[in-house]
Amino acid sequence: MVNLTIDGQKVSVPQGTTIMQAAATVGIDIPRLCYLKDINEISACKVCVVEIQGQNRVVTACTTPVQEDLVVYTNSPKARSVRRTNVELILSQHDCLCATCVRSGNCSLQKLANDLGIYDIPYERDVVDMPWNQDFPLIRDSKKCIKCMRCVQICDKVQKLHIWDVQNTGSRTTVDVAGNVTIEDSDCSLCGQCITHCPVGALKERNDVPKIYEALADTSKVTVVQVAPAVRTAWAEAFNLTPEQATEGRLVAALKRVGFDYVFDTCYAADVTIMEEGTELLEHLANPQDHSWPMFTSCCPGWVSYVNKKYPYFVPNLSTTKSPQQIFGALTKSFFAQQKGLKPKEICSISIMPCVSKKREAALFSMRSSGTHDVDIVLTTRELIRLLRAEHINPAYLDEQPFDNPLGQSTGAGVIFGATGGVMEAALRTAYKVVEGNEAPMDAFVDVRGEGDEAGRKVRTFKLGGTVLRTCTVSGLGNAGKLLEDLKAGRVQYDFVEVMACPGGCVGGGGQPIHDGEERAAELGSKLYALDSERPLRQSHLNPDVQALYKEFLEKPLGEKSEALLHSDHVKEHNYQ
Known part of the structure; x- marks a missing residue:
């Protein structure tokens, strides 16, 4: 000492x-x-x-x-x-227009300058403005960069994508995309970790809130919004709501107050995802010679992008099941549209996600199974908060409202999708029922939860019928890259692998509220598991609305209609309209 x-x-x-x-x-x-x-x-x-x-x-x-x-x-x-x-x-060397900065009130530099009583700058101003594609989901504002190197280090050391690098020297030192390429041509997965670790407003998501106002003002459109599970863990903190006040019902009420026609729960689509992906896994196990191993989950668009760009060798291993966001969008413009007597183009499909990569996923050409974009607008959790503030909505004074139906009811299995290990556990709960014929104990698969070993992996073995299933869950793209290298070299073998691009899962996503210097994924993930334990139904296959969907519309998992609407081969990952 x-x-x-x-x-x-x-x-x-x-x-x-x-x-x-x-x-x-x-x-x-x-x-x-x-x-x-x-x-x-x-x-x-x-x-x-x-x-x-x-x-x-x-x-x-x-x-x-x-x-x-x-x-x-x-x-x-x-x-x-x-x-x-x-x-x-x-x-x-900083653009000090704080009133028009997305980080105003939550900026480490702004707070520090205020604490030091700096009201005048005695030095000559020299602010560098570098061009950037303002349509790209991730926006970099060079005028606000303070050369702190956080974005470089988080991308290099944690995600290991090496997107950012130092440019120039001396007073002209700045940060830009590495390799002298544009951000569009880089390997960026849009995980958004550089955004959440930036202390100022130099990095942010593309602002899609104005598109919301356009949609709400268009009387020819029916606005349908879905809310991802991880969003409910963090949206209310900006309004200082107590845990008792920060309910799903108040979130629904706030969105209704904004003016959306229908508010649904993405957890419903997560339950559908399990029906498709779980059936896909069982089909792979029944016919191992016809498939590449292991089978990877495909719920995380940052992960899917990473595989396409860095390890195309493993693209055939990805589950063909779309993410819950895109499944919901496809069902909204097919099943829901049919029930309401609407055409797909008459619906504006909106999703609220903890993720920046979802903005790009929604724009992919392969995500137009309804004939138009299945999801039209994607907002991050931060954009949701800005929207509610712009509308002067105080959720504390709202009465709770339920999610709308028929796409609103969900199970605990759908809720835990937002935490690392959640997709794996949800899939195993249903796969066990299909294979064994009875429900598994609710604590049967809790060992897949959490951050894992030094390599970020949680490796477990389970018995399904006469089959021994080797599972692995991992979060963070740096950890995922090491896993893929080990798989390719034959050092490890698994049957089913869940990967989340962001450390800790979607709860630690690049679109979540920013708390400088804090890593809150574990804390927020525990909230999802608490919600799971409170749900009356905790297995996706027990969701009566999902059962009705298959009976009335899809017929069966991996059926012809399901394949057309809810699956993708991921080959068109880079194709946009």
């Missing part, structure tokens, strides 16, 4: 601890912009400077290890002066 003094407080910490970490143990929060624990510890911003007694120069707290008997001042006149100057220099 090393003993030192920080701001007059005695501190004892293990050798190798940084000054920043040591200060945190006694409740002293040293300001910083670039720091991300274990990911970005490079002191790029120079904001975390502190003074050490007896030394002439200030040092960066995030990279300086503690030493015995050090006396540290985190906010001395010298440290505060240098910190202020460094922030002023950052602001001199």
Whole structure:
């Protein structure tokens, strides 16, 4: 242990601890912009400077290890002066139009400047504006980039896609797409982790809220909105609702207040997904010689994109079942349209997702089974919050309303799709019933939940009839890449593999609310499992609305109509209209 003094407080910490970490143990929060624990510890911003007694120069707290008997001042006149100057220099190269910034009120630089009392910038302004395709689902605003390197590091170290890199040198240093290519031609999967780890508004999703207002104003359109399971874990925090207030019913009521005609639950489509994908898995197990192994889930568009771009060798291993978003869109413009006597083009199909990659998925040419785009507009959870605020809606004062029918009823199996391991567990609950003829105990497959081992994998073995099923769940594209390399080399063998592009699953998605420096996927995932435990029905095959769908419309899983509407071979992954 090393003993030192920080701001007059005695501190004892293990050798190798940084000054920043040591200060945190006694409740002293040293300001910083670039720091991300274990990911970005490079002191790029120079904001975390502190003074050490007896030394002439200030040092960066995030990279300086503690030493015995050090006396540290985190906010001395010298440290505060240098910190202020460094922030002023950052602001001199930053577009400070906070009132029109998507991160206003949730920006680390804005808060830091306010805390330091910076109201004027004494240096010449030099803001660089680089061109960007404003139609791409991910938007980079070079005018707001503070060169903190977080996006580079999260993409390199966690997702291992290496999309971003440093360009130029000196005062002209900035970040841009690596390899001298455009973002459209890069391997970007649109996981959005660079967005959620950016401390300012330099990265954001394309704003599709104006399209919502156009649709609501079009009297010839019937607006149908679906809400993904992970959205319900985080949407209400922006309105300071208690857990008791933050219900699905209030979310439905808020969307109704906006003016949408029908509000449905994507969990219903998740139940349909299990009927199709679970049947697909059982068909693979029955005819192993006809298929590539293992079978991969295909619910995550970031993962599907990743396989297409980085490992096309494994595309045949992907389940052909579409994601719940696209299944819902296809059913909305076929089954629902038929029930309501509407033509597909008379419906505006809207989805609210925790994901940026869903925006691109909806635009794929292969996702037009109804003859038009099955999903017309995709909003992230953050865009939903901005929409409700724009409409001056306070959900706390709304009475709860149920999801509409016939696409609104869902089971607990559909709810847990938003957490890593959820798709796997939901599929196993139904596969067990089909094979064994009776329902599995509700705790039979809980071992697939969670983050997994050092490689990010949860590997388990289950018995289905006379078959031993080897399963693997993994989240994060960096972990997925290592898994694919091991599979290709023959180092591991599995039968069924679930992959989520975002660490922790959809609850940690790139479209979720941003809490700088916090990783909240595990906390939000536990909310979904709590909702699952409260559901009266917890297996997809028991959903009466899904049973009615097959009886009245689809006939059977993997049937002719199901194949036409609910499946894709993923070969057209890059084709847009």
